[in-house]
Amino acid sequence: MGLFVGLDVGTQSVKLVAYDPDARQIVATAGQPLDLAAGDDGSREQRADWWVDAVRVCFSRIDPAVRARVVAIGVSGQQHGFVPLDRSGSVLAPAKLWNDTSTTAECDEIMDAVGGPARCIELAGNPILAGYTASKLPWTRKHRSQAYARMATILLPHDYINYWLTGELWMEHGDASGTGWLDVRRRDWSPEMLAATDPDRDLRECLPPLVPADHLAKIRPALADELGLPHSVRVSAGGGDNMMAAIGTGNVVPGVLSMSLGTSGTIFTYADRAVVDDQGRWAAFCDSTGGWLPLICTMNCTVATESVARLCGFSTRDGDALLANTRPGADGLLMLPFLNGERTPDLPHGRGSLFGMTATNLSRANLYRAAMEGAMYSLKYGYDGLVDAGLRFEAVRLTGGGSQSAVWRQMAADMFGLPVDVPEQAEGAAFGAALQAMWAVERASGGDADLSALAAAHVQPDPRLSAQPHAEATSAYQAHYQRFLTHLDAIRPLYAD
Structure with missing residues (x-):
């Protein structure tokens, strides 16, 4: 069947696992630590190019023979981070992360604009809590006004890595839930929450299309050559690290x-x-x-x-x-x-x-x-x-x-x-991303792959750690x-x- 790679772009590091579903084992792993820019005001930021460089390093540490067997890649990413792009696809500012509390006042501003936390829950299912993506936009409008004015696309961390891998823009419902804008009941954007975030701009124009969980896209050929991967490699929808860890723990x-x-x-x-x-x-x-x-x-x-x-x-x-x-x-x-x-x-x-x-x-x-x-x-x-x-x-x-x-x-x-x-596979988020990629490939091949059955077959507990x-x-x-x-x-x- 070939190998399936899971990438987990976390706060402290990027981790890579290459999974062989026939042998039921991880055949290669790699990791690379990440820096974190922290401020006394509660800000926590990283540069998107740090993630890209770390992914490159991880692939470079995998044997070329292993890389040549890769069928698909799934990406897990830390939730809630805000990556603004301009119209050319260039990153405009450092990414504010999930643990950034400098935008707490903006959380309250958004909720007040729609009538309070209870109204937010009524509209979208969630209040706007510290760290959610929504609050990072008014903060950026106030403190990085030029970047905000040039913003054409809003991405989350795992979305950005998908974009780097494929050249395509999308979001999936799991990670999109952590923005604060997704009405989780309808599985679509809440116009009211978007308007509360910026009443003078239609933020929906900045959001990529929402895709189903079994979505697949082709890797960019030039990047495949750089990473030593086949041109046939596909990239799955991926998701937030908690969503991928759910798959990776069954x-x-x-x-x-x-x-x-x-x-x-x-x-x-x-x-x-x-x-x-x-x-x-x-x-x-x-x-x-x-x-x-x-x-x-x-x-x-x-x-x-x-x-x-x-x-x-x-x-x-x-x-x-x-x-x-x-x-x-x-x-x-x-x-x-x-x-x-x-x-x-x-x-x-x-x-x-x-x-x-x-x-x-x-x-x-x-x-x-x-x-x-x-x-x-x-x-x-x-x-x-x-x-x-x-x-x-x-x-x-x-x-x-x-x-x-x-x-x-x-x-x-x-x-x-x-x-x-x-579970035997300690890196639950990266492993879950690999399993999601395998599931998506099986479905794209005409099979009626059942994710619960797949997880039951491949997620096994380690009895020594119970x-x-x-x-x-x-x-x-x-x-x-x-x-x-x-x-x-x-x-x-x-x-x-």
Whole structure:
């Protein structure tokens, strides 16, 4: 069948996996770190050419014989980023990213223009939260007016890589959901939300066409030659990293809960209908298979543990060993790890807080555990909303960098009271992109490929990495989580503006 490549253009790095579906194994991987431009105002930006250069490096590290066998490429990308192009297709400004909180005021401006958050949910299914693409446009109009005036096309990060690969412009419904403009119920743009973002311009003229999840396009021949790929290579629709991670963890049927522990933390599940919350407690997104993906996102996950490790002078690779003699609750130390502001809970102006310090519990190990627990409590806060809505789950499928930690895995099992599985393919987003490309090629070849069956065949758990909940720890975490909620209520007024 040949090989299928998944590219994941993340915040910290670009990752490439080449998957052989006949052998059921990854035959090659490559990665390249990315820089991040961060400002005190909450801005988080990257240059689009950094992504392109990193993709080039990844392909250059793959054996030419492997590259020659590639059939198709799927691209996963960090959600919500804003890439403005001029009429010639040139990038006009650095891309503002998902974790950029400098546009919080613009979120409120857009929502006020349509009548508030509840009206946004009525119109499109989601409020405009910190980091969503919509708020980045009025910010750019104010602070980069020349770039905004020349803007002809609005792209998301994975859209831009698709454009670079193929020369064609498109969006798909999953990643488009994260703009704040897509009416997820109708799976089309909301004219009211677009007008609220810019009342003087028809932004729909700047948006590429929406394509189905099984869309395919040809790679540019000149680029195929540069990358050492066949001219016959196709590029699939791709999607946001969470949408691709859903495919890569087999979360394409109801009842599965995926949890991604990376720079951000996310939990999400498949639905065959739009699952919208009137209070906006979760993101009511579409997925990248033709369904929907109710999703919880936190902006501080491994960010918190990495910050503590850096402060205390050790590597996160040594974190599990450091925590060997700690217990749930970190001996009374509690962290609200809102280092980048926070989306869940909704505190875009929030900052990290540390509570319960004593002369005996303020150790490196307890501090590291408190960071890890705080990140998980934020995810639990969002999870409770999904459960309140009637969704039920039998197990957690874990992906992202945190999934490689035995302590993270056991903490997830204990805190959520569910068994935890980790797929054999650790790079869930990149692997999901490869599977989506394979599915699209099979459908284009005249087959009636079923994505759920394909995922069941190719997404297998690694039994060595499974974790079962311990009743005693689950009970202990219930009490510690209530303490987290109490402190959360206490600090909310401090960061209301």
